[in-house]
Amino acid sequence: MASQYPELKMITLDDGFALSFQERLILRHTRHAPCLWMGTGTADIEMFRGNFSIKDRLDEKIALTDVNVMQQPSGWTLHFSRGDTAHAILDISRDDNGCLSLKLHNEHPGHNRIWLRLAAMPADHIYGCGEQFSYFDLRGKPFPLWTSEQGVGRNKSSYVTWLADCKENAGGDYYWTFFPQPTFVSSQKYYCHVENSGYMNFDFSDADFHELAFWEDNATLRIECAATYISLLEKLTARLGRQPELPDWVYDGVTLGVQGGTDVCQHKLDTLRQGGVKVNGLWAQDWSGIRMTSFGKRVMWNWEWNSELYPQLDERIAQWKQEGVQFLSYINPYLASDKALCEEAARRGYLTKDAQGKDYHVEFGEFYAGVIDLTNPEAYDWYKALIKKNLIDLGCSGWMADFGEYLPTDTFLHNGVSAEIMHNAWPALWAKCNYQALEETGKLGEALFFMRAGYTGSQKYSLMMWAGDQNVDWSLDDGLASVIPAALSLAMSGHGLHHSDIGGYTTLFEMKRSKELLLRWCDFSAFTPMMRTHEGNRPGDNWQFDSDAETIAHFARMTTVFTTLKPYIKQAVAQNAQRGLPVMRPLFLHYENDAHTYDLKYQYLFGRDLLVAPVYEQGRSDWTLYLPQDAWINAWTGESHSGGENVTVAAPLGQPPVFYRANSEWQPLFASLRQIAVQ
Structure with a gap:
């Protein structure tokens, strides 16, 4: 069968079909090797401090062996069935931009699971699926796609992962990630992007097909091809969005992660500058106060300037800015339950609800917090106004827009959409709130926020990603090395700006950041779009940027390398903004x-x-x-x-x-x- 588009071909087989797009075989179906299954399952999802246990109580999985192909003006409609027990429709078309569209809908009212097998070749390489820390080429493994904590250790054979699992089921696995995305790039030079946001599992284990599983009754896939990987990324980012260029000050040195108050910030800044270190900013995540827990030093989640810990901060921010040093703070989409801002949000009805209609509060590690309902337009605007007033008006040139992956699946939202479906989409909605706060105050291009959580849509709204909470160690799955495939995977998913905490963050189970690790991470960071340090969750256990004169001299040398490369890095960032070419590239x-x-x-x-x-x-x-x-x-x-x-x-x-x-x-x-x- 021919279509009006010569690059889209349907070949009818004796008991099925083969669909090709621009000479790539996309689908092949026969009665003995069907490409589509339907079924019924009940999700069993439990969350503890952002760590998820996800199981599917599967009742049935039915192969749809029979298919009826009907030609349409722009493609075909395929009716799949298996007697009277299962029915589904697949609409195949091509839009005017050259993109292949596969729209799949389950016609059986009781079925809520779909398995679709895309044709593959044994030699294929597969990349993307968001930010993947353990693997860059995804061939040979399944990748569940669910935003969560990245896990501590992330390797079930490691002692650290075992300890974290024993304590809080927090050890994670190779696929745990803050930023999953249902997008993959094949070495056949096509990308496949799924527009859904429910739980998915992309399994690239078989030599002859990729099995995509959806915990929904519908799915929409977009596929585009290109002659080169560069043009393919240009097409992908044109669809998903591109990050704008970074503020110029980002290239002028390292952003020092400092905690402890105004005087501590000033002292550390003076010490580093006297040692020849190029400093572009001070990032004080505890600007709103601190809360001590057994995990370590935590931020007080009440997003107001703590004038006791940071006296005269407003005046000092203005002074530092005149000296070419920006001030950056911290915020996330949750409010500490025992503080004033959460009480105000509750009075206004701006928190997500539980099954009884009461405000939903999440346990975050020895304290609770309410979840701002970003699907409520009034709550969204209120939180955006809070960012404008309490961060931007204070003079902050940036902030960490943390978290976003903790949305519980048993909470209830203003928009009426299941939290299970909204869970993955939540980080992108959180990014949009921050982006619009900058846009509406005219600060885009001057100020910067960076995030760890993401999903489809983060390309357009998240100005900069950071790799999250790596261990302060040398482990491949959760240490320094893991940041590199993370950046490259995001690059192939359409987000081209990435950096990490110099020296890592997570300090548990007697691990301590060594001097050598900090210096090696500093070396690496000088060749990323942004240099930024973090003290870690237990600063006293970690080697810091000012721990001795040799370390300060090392930072002086590497920040000089970074600032020397400023015009080159700016050009690479501009290419990302204009064409979608990532700064860190495979x-x-x-x-x-x-x-x-x-x-x-x-x-x-x-x-x-x-x-x-x-x-x-x-x-x-x-x-x-x-x-x-x-x-x-x-x-x-x-x-x-x-x-x-x-x-x-x-x-x-x-x-x-x-x-x-x-x-x-x-x-x-x-x-x-x-x-x-x-x-």
């Missing part, structure tokens, strides 16, 4: 004919012309990496390489493996880094 984006680049998850291109391979193992003084075929120059030694092979280079602290393209227009700028290395 190597195959520019070397797609090099098969070796498809398996690399711990090195990346920083913009077009810098190749970075961070050292993520303790005690190393050299490092082995892969250089694709090109003319490369070692940024620290000036040594030339032709690429196409692994190379081992010296990698002392302060000289992470970095190479630049010899024919880059930025070659003089990159060459100047050698002078910094010997200072």
